[in-house]
Amino acid sequence: MTNKQKIDRRTFLKTFGPAAAAAGPLWLLGGLPLSCFRGERSQKPNIVFILADDLGYKDLGYCGGWTQTPNIDKLAAAATHLDQFYVQPLCSPTRSSLMTGRYPMRYGLQAGVIRPWAQHGLPLEERTLGEALKAAGYTTAICGKWHLGHLDYRYLPTARGFDHQYGLYNGAIDYFTHIRDGALDWNRDDKPLHEEGYATDLIAAESVRLIEQHDFSRPLFLYVAFNAPHSPFQAPPAYLDMYKSIEEPRKRAYAAMVTCMDNAIGKIVSAIDKRGIRRNTLIFFCSDNGGMDIVSDNRPLRGQKGLLYEGGIRVRAFAVWPGVLEPGVVVREPLHMVDMFPTLVKLAGGSLESKNGRPLDGKDAWATISKGQPSPHHEILLNVTPFNGAIRCGEWKLIQNGHLEGNYNGPMPTEHKFELFNLAEDPYEKNDLSQKNPQKLEELKIRLKFYADQAVEAHILPSKMPKDFRIPKAWGHPDY
Numbered sequence: 001m002t003n004k005q006k007i008d009r010r011t012f013l014k015t016f017g018p019a020a021a022a023a024g025p026l027w028l029l030g031g032l033p034l035s036c037f038r039g040e041r042s043q044k045p046n047i048v049f050i051l052a053d054d055l056g057y058k059d060l061g062y063c064g065g066w067t068q069t070p071n072i073d074k075l076a077a078a079a080t081h082l083d084q085f086y087v088q089p090l091c092s093p094t095r096s097s098l099m100t101g102r103y104p105m106r107y108g109l110q111a112g113v114i115r116p117w118a119q120h121g122l123p124l125e126e127r128t129l130g131e132a133l134k135a136a137g138y139t140t141a142i143c144g145k146w147h148l149g150h151l152d153y154r155y156l157p158t159a160r161g162f163d164h165q166y167g168l169y170n171g172a173i174d175y176f177t178h179i180r181d182g183a184l185d186w187n188r189d190d191k192p193l194h195e196e197g198y199a200t201d202l203i204a205a206e207s208v209r210l211i212e213q214h215d216f217s218r219p220l221f222l223y224v225a226f227n228a229p230h231s232p233f234q235a236p237p238a239y240l241d242m243y244k245s246i247e248e249p250r251k252r253a254y255a256a257m258v259t260c261m262d263n264a265i266g267k268i269v270s271a272i273d274k275r276g277i278r279r280n281t282l283i284f285f286c287s288d289n290g291g292m293d294i295v296s297d298n299r300p301l302r303g304q305k306g307l308l309y310e311g312g313i314r315v316r317a318f319a320v321w322p323g324v325l326e327p328g329v330v331v332r333e334p335l336h337m338v339d340m341f342p343t344l345v346k347l348a349g350g351s352l353e354s355k356n357g358r359p360l361d362g363k364d365a366w367a368t369i370s371k372g373q374p375s376p377h378h379e380i381l382l383n384v385t386p387f388n389g390a391i392r393c394g395e396w397k398l399i400q401n402g403h404l405e406g407n408y409n410g411p412m413p414t415e416h417k418f419e420l421f422n423l424a425e426d427p428y429e430k431n432d433l434s435q436k437n438p439q440k441l442e443e444l445k446i447r448l449k450f451y452a453d454q455a456v457e458a459h460i461l462p463s464k465m466p467k468d469f470r471i472p473k474a475w476g477h478p479d480y
Contacts, residue, residue, distance in 0.1 A: 044137065044219040044348050045321065046281040048272070049098075049340075050265060051223070053091065053145065053171070053230040054305055055287035056296025057316060059258055065297065067258040068242065071266030075285065079318035080325040080369060084334040086392075087289055088383055089305065089312045090406040091171050092147050094288040094337055095225070099128045099148065099160075101341025101352075101362035103381050105455035111385040112407045112461060114149050116170050116181055117469045120459050121149015122160070127355045129341050130161025133221045136350030139163050139214065143207045144225035147171055150476030156190040165190050166206045168199070168227060169476045175199045175227075175234040181465065184474040192474040198236050200228045200257070204264030211271040219348070224268065229257035233295065236260065254295035279322050282347070284340070286317035302429045306405035308390040309429055313382055325370060333375035334392060336382075338362030343369070384452045386460075387413065391448045395424040398444035409460045418445065 059065040062073040088094040092113040093104040099122065104110040107123045114121060122128075130140045141164040142157050149155035150169040157165040168178065168185045175198055178186035186193050188206075195202065207224050214220050233249075235256035242259060246252040265285075272278050290312045291297065293304045303309025319325055339362040342352055346364045354360065363376030382390035387408050388401035399419045420434040420441050434441045465471075474480040 046220045046277055047344055048222045048281060048283045050285045051225045052287040053227050054291050056291025057298040057301050059296050067255045069262040071262045075320055076318055078327045079320045080329045082317040082335055083330050083332045085315060085317035086313050086336045086380060086382060087315055089289050089308060091288050095147050096122050097337040098340050100126045101338050101360040103361045105384050108456050108459045110383055111458040114147060115461050116475055117465050118461055119151060121151050121155035124154055125355055128161045132345045132350050133348055134161050136348045138219050138221045140221045141210055142223045143167055144203045145227045156476060158190045167203055171230055182471050192477055192480055200226060200260050200264050204267045207268045208271040211275060216277055226261050228261040229254050251295050283320040287315040300428050308382055308399050308402050319369060331369060333368050334380055335365050335375060336380050339365040379447060381451045384455055385458055389448050391444060393444055393447060395422055396440060396444060397421045397423050398448055
């Protein structure tokens with residue numbers, strides 16, 4: 001199997017969809033005027049990590065999708081694509097994987113998400129990506145969704161390595177009022193903020209402001225974690241008007257939300273270009289998990305958000321760095337979100353030394369991304385909970401109780417269903433080979449159990465707020 005494949009324009013269009021044609025000269029030169037190659041730059045690269053929320057595998061324009069995403073399409077045409085990039089099936093576990101470089105089962109976040117009433121968060125003993133990059137000399141900022149706990153100030157971003165914070169702590173806030181379950185969830189530098197505006201637009205504006213005002217004699221790590229296009233399905237009227245032909249209101253709003261996010265990303269990239277730092281900036285884009293079938297399109301993959309089939313955990317991902325990463329390259333080696341921690345920290349010249357000797361699960365994948373070398377993994381744990389799990393070993397993938405979704409908190413199954421797939425021959429998981437390959441089945445079951453035996457107890461919360469829970473005026477600020 002080819003590790004890194006440079007494809008010509010015709011093949012790129014066939015692979016990623018006709019909308020990629022809009023890239024124009026981006027195909028060859030990153031679409032940058034010469035002025036973008038001048039200006040201040042630090043020796044270490046700036047890092048802009050853009051995370052979408054619940055984006056479907058086929059939703060973007062360059063993928064042949066049904067939403068209008070010209071800015072992402074242009075960025076994608078200048079990118080190296082990670083064709084087999086894995087995340088967790090839900091929001092909090094993916095974010096914790098990025099922030100720690102460790103599988104969520106190491107610290108109890110493998111099942112469900114951190115809900116507003118949770119009395120836990122990402123354990124304070126875990127070293128975050130923000131801390132590691134700050135120690136490496138970076139200014140660190142998060143704009144958008146945190147979703148890793150807000151029990152008290154110790155769990156908030158500015159106490160976890162970020163110099164600047166802006167946005168929300170939970171998921172599923174109202175995009176216009178910034179309210180979740182009766183309480184405000186909008187903050188700047190971890191202080192409650194009453195501000196008018198649509199969340200996606202505000203996140204973009206804050207990101208642009210940071211880029212415009214930053215002194216690039218010191219490198220910048222900007223983590224832009226959109227809550228779009230996660231529910232509730234709400235969008236400004238101007239974007240809804242772009243999709244009048246879609247009658248189903250949720251799908252119409254979802255499409256509008258994706259296009260609004262695309263416009264926001266365009267503004268951020270434009271700000272980077274105007275500062276003349278594009279040549280020394282790594283931009284990474286992906287989703288936190290697959291989309292929901294009621295509004296999005298994960299085809300041709302099987303499954304959706306919350307499930308361990310490919311449609312729930314394999315997402316579109318690409319990296320752009322003009323002059324360093326080659327446009328049009330497709331890396332077909334399996335990688336995981338946990339790899340981003342060591343990859344980015346090493347790229348930044350930082351240390352991978354963890355707190356209290358906690359080992360990383362992620363591997364430095366830069367040689368795979370930039371040079372086409374094989375994946376640093378011989379196996380990747382896709383997740384393991386008390387109820388289900390999945391692991392990939394080479395071309396083989398094992399799923400235990402794949403019908404149970406990530407927020408399942410019911411009784412323990414009395415019988416466990418195992419499915420075995422050869423992803424090289426069957427990437428869409430149509431043919432279960434567990435009966436035909438009992439030896440391979442047992443081999444992967446042993447590997448999955450290896451990780452299950454190491455897992456700490458999962459924080460499993462009720463899906464509804466306890467009746468005796470006291471809702472604060474502002475999430476994360478009990479005394480506000």
